[in-house]
Amino acid sequence: MNTLELGKKVWFFPDGDIPDPGDGEMKGHESLVILNPNNQDAQITMTVYFTDRDAVVLNAGIVTAEKVRCIRTNEPIDEFQIPFGQYALKVEGTVGIITQIGRMDVAQPNLAYYTTMGY
Amino acid sequence: MNTLELGKKVWFFPDGDIPDPGDGEMKGHESLVILNPNNQDAQITMTVYFTDRDAVVLNAGIVTAEKVRCIRTNEPIDEFQIPFGQYALKVEGTVGIITQIGRMDVAQPNLAYYTTMGY
Amino acid sequence: MNTLELGKKVWFFPDGDIPDPGDGEMKGHESLVILNPNNQDAQITMTVYFTDRDAVVLNAGIVTAEKVRCIRTNEPIDEFQIPFGQYALKVEGTVGIITQIGRMDVAQPNLAYYTTMGY
Amino acid sequence: MNTLELGKKVWFFPDGDIPDPGDGEMKGHESLVILNPNNQDAQITMTVYFTDRDAVVLNAGIVTAEKVRCIRTNEPIDEFQIPFGQYALKVEGTVGIITQIGRMDVAQPNLAYYTTMGY
Numbered sequence: 001m002n003t004l005e006l007g008k009k010v011w012f013f014p015d016g017d018i019p020d021p022g023d024g025e026m027k028g029h030e031s032l033v034i035l036n037p038n039n040q041d042a043q044i045t046m047t048v049y050f051t052d053r054d055a056v057v058l059n060a061g062i063v064t065a066e067k068v069r070c071i072r073t074n075e076p077i078d079e080f081q082i083p084f085g086q087y088a089l090k091v092e093g094t095v096g097i098i099t100q101i102g103r104m105d106v107a108q109p110n111l112a113y114y115t116t117m118g119y
Numbered sequence: 120m121n122t123l124e125l126g127k128k129v130w131f132f133p134d135g136d137i138p139d140p141g142d143g144e145m146k147g148h149e150s151l152v153i154l155n156p157n158n159q160d161a162q163i164t165m166t167v168y169f170t171d172r173d174a175v176v177l178n179a180g181i182v183t184a185e186k187v188r189c190i191r192t193n194e195p196i197d198e199f200q201i202p203f204g205q206y207a208l209k210v211e212g213t214v215g216i217i218t219q220i221g222r223m224d225v226a227q228p229n230l231a232y233y234t235t236m237g238y
Numbered sequence: 239m240n241t242l243e244l245g246k247k248v249w250f251f252p253d254g255d256i257p258d259p260g261d262g263e264m265k266g267h268e269s270l271v272i273l274n275p276n277n278q279d280a281q282i283t284m285t286v287y288f289t290d291r292d293a294v295v296l297n298a299g300i301v302t303a304e305k306v307r308c309i310r311t312n313e314p315i316d317e318f319q320i321p322f323g324q325y326a327l328k329v330e331g332t333v334g335i336i337t338q339i340g341r342m343d344v345a346q347p348n349l350a351y352y353t354t355m356g357y
Numbered sequence: 358m359n360t361l362e363l364g365k366k367v368w369f370f371p372d373g374d375i376p377d378p379g380d381g382e383m384k385g386h387e388s389l390v391i392l393n394p395n396n397q398d399a400q401i402t403m404t405v406y407f408t409d410r411d412a413v414v415l416n417a418g419i420v421t422a423e424k425v426r427c428i429r430t431n432e433p434i435d436e437f438q439i440p441f442g443q444y445a446l447k448v449e450g451t452v453g454i455i456t457q458i459g460r461m462d463v464a465q466p467n468l469a470y471y472t473t474m475g476y
Contacts, residue, residue, distance in 0.1 A: 007131065007238075012364065012455040014425060015390040015472070033134040035168055035207040049392055049425045068133060068168045068207035088392040088425035088455075098131040098207075098238050103470075113222075113233040114470040115134070119364075119455050126250065126357075152253040154287055154326040187252060187287045187326035217250040217326075217357050232341075232352040234253070245369065245476075271372040273406060273445040306371060306406045306445035336369040336445075336476050351460075351471040353372070 006037045007096030011118035016087040018074045019103060028104055030073040032091065035098045036063040042093035046077060049088040056080060063097065091118065125156045126215030130237035135206040137193050138222060147223055149192040151210065154217045155182040161212035165196060168207040175199060182216065210237065244275045245334030249356035254325040256312050257341060268311040268341045270329065274301040280331035284315060287326040294318060301335065329356065363394045364453030368475035373444040375431045376460060385461055387430040389448065392455045393420040399450035403434060406445040413437060420454065448475065 019028035036042045044060040058078035063069045073082050073089075091099050103114040138147035155161045163179040177197035182188045192201050192208075210218050222233040257266035274280040282298040296316035301307045311320050311327075329337050341352040376385035393399045401417040415435035420426045430439050430446075448456050460471040 006129070010363070012392060012394065014392040014455050014457040014474075015388070015427075015459055031134070033205070033207070035131060035133040037131065037166070037168065037207075037209055047394070049394065049423060051425055051427070055423045066168060066174045068170055068205060070134075070170070070205050086390070086425060086427050088390070088394075090394055098133050100133040100235060102134055102233065114459065114472050115233050115235055116457060116472055116474045117133075117235045117238050119474050125248070150253070152324070152326070154250060154252040156250065156285070156287065156328055185287060185293045187289055187324060189253075189289070189324050217252050219252040219354060221253055221352065234352050234354055236252075236354045236357050244367070269372070271443070271445070273369060273371040275369060275404070275406065275445075275447055304406060304412045306408055306443060308372075308408070308443050336371050338371040338473060340372055340471065353471050353473055355371075355473045355476050 005096060007035070007093075007098045009093050009096055011091045011097070011099040013089040013091070013101045013116070013118050016073065016082070016089055016101070017103070018082060018084055021074070030101060030103045032071045032073055032089065033068065033100050033102065034063045034071065034091065034093070035068045036065060036093065036095065037098070038095045039065050040095050041065050042095045042097050045092045047090040048082055049090070051086050063093070124215060126154070126212075126217040128212050128215055130210045130216070130218040132208040132210070132220045132235070132237050135192065135201070135208055135220070136222070137201060137203055140193070149220065149222045151190045151192055151208065152187065152219050152221065153182050153190065153210065153212070154187045155184060155212065155214065156217070157214045158184050159214050160184050161214045161216050163216075164211045166209040167201055168209070170205050182212070243334060245273070245331075245336040247331050247334055249329045249335070249337040251327040251329070251339045251354070251356050254311065254320070254327055254339070255341070256320060256322055259312070266342055268339065270309045270311055270327065271306065271338045271340065272301050272309065272329065272331070273306045273336045274303060274331065274333065275336070276333045277303050278333050279303050280333045280335050283330045285328040286320055287328070289324050301331070362453060364392070364450070364455045366450050366453055368448045368454070368456040370446040370448070370458045370473070370475050373430065373439070373446055373458070374460070375439060375441055378431065387458060387460045389428045389430055389446065390425060390457045390459065391420045391428065391448065391450070392425045393422060393450065393452065394455070395452045396422050397452050398422050399452045399454050402449045404447040405439055406447070408443050420450070
């Protein structure tokens with residue numbers, strides 16, 4: 001019943017900003033979560049935008065058909081570590097996907113959450 | 120004045136992750152909230168996606184015409200308990216619906232909220 | 239340069255739940271914020287949906303042309319007080335509007351925020 | 358491969374409310390983050406709406422092609438300081454952009470976050 005029309009192929013996240021991991025048991029981080037509800041694997045390409053340098057295009061591997069995958073932006077992607085500071089993302093799939101970003105901030109004693117569906 | 124065109128029939132939530140309920144009076148949980156603004160009942164089907172196993176299709180009952188219903192994802196749905204860890208959802212109605220997910224996290228002394236409208 | 243095409247005339251919020259106001263200086267509350275970017279006043283109608291009783295239709299007054307207005311859902315609207323517990327909203331304008339809901343929760347010592355743009 | 362069709366040219370944020378900066382190391386603030394994924398610079402115009410006074414139109418400068426830019430709403434824009442209290446924004450680009458707003462509130466000992474993609 002699935003078709004390749006589920007989701008869409010291009011997503012944007014303007015406000016990326018990797019938080020300090022902190023010293024506690026729970027580490028501050030950002031997660032990009034990608035759902036591929038289609039019956040064909042999605043090859044993922046990420047473009048990372050900055051405030052003052054050229055954008056970087058990364059091969060982020062695949063999200064298998066009918067699976068969800070969580071990519072930590074505080075860990076290297078395609079051997080590239082996104083630096084601290086403001087960044088933005090374009091996320092593209094070769095088939096339709098749905099993407100959401102979440103940030104867990106532990107800069108103060110209690111965690112704070114920040115999430116949005118992509119555009 | 121309502122027509123079956125209000126809302127839409129398919130919704131996606133990439134980032135599901137049931138929080139630890141904790142020991143306090145307020146229990147950590149996730150809620151999927153479904154509004155049916157139409158004048159006909161909506162039969163709800165949920166597809167749960169995982170990172171490394173096959174998706175599961177659940178009969179989530181109905182949302183009566185012109186009512187709202189809250190489904191706790193930390194409780195069994197169609198006799199299936201979504202396990203801890205990353206999951207994603209597709210929510211389908213036989214008539215148009217509007218869906219939103221919310222997570223209340225009590226892993227640290229103060230609660231944190233995380234919400235998004237579905238896509 | 240504005241036309242009546244800015245924004246849209248019907249918005250939905252599935253997850254409404256008025257928080258306990260608490261005893262502190264900052265009171266827990268929910269706010270429905272409506273922007274009318276058009277050059278004509280918008281007459282606002284709200285439909286409140288419940289889990290187990292009939293929906294209620296309220297006259298929520300106007301949002302003047304090119305103004306923003308904040309409606310507290312914990313205060314009476316059209317002489318009706320939304321009760322505690324799960325509810326949902328349909329918000330309609332006679333001209334295009336843009337709507338967002340926000341909840342400030344003070345059930346624990348530190349506030350938590352919960353917001354989403356309407357659908 | 359980029360075209361001027363990426364993103365869109367008009368965005369709205371109904372719920373703006375600059376938080377108290379507070380006395381701590383982390384200052385309460387709101388940030389409007391604008392991504393320009395196109396290969397041509399975007400000239401940005403912001404319209405600030407209020408509850409009881411005329412809207413103000415500001416020249417917010419440019420977002421260079423394929424860059425992201427963060428604009429603090431608690432600092433002057435086009436020599437205009439948005440006052441405390443409810444406000445709303447229209448953000449326009451001469452080419453397609455994607456915009457998100459975020460608020461960091463430190464009114465209580467731990468920060469709280471509030472974010473949404475624009476409409």
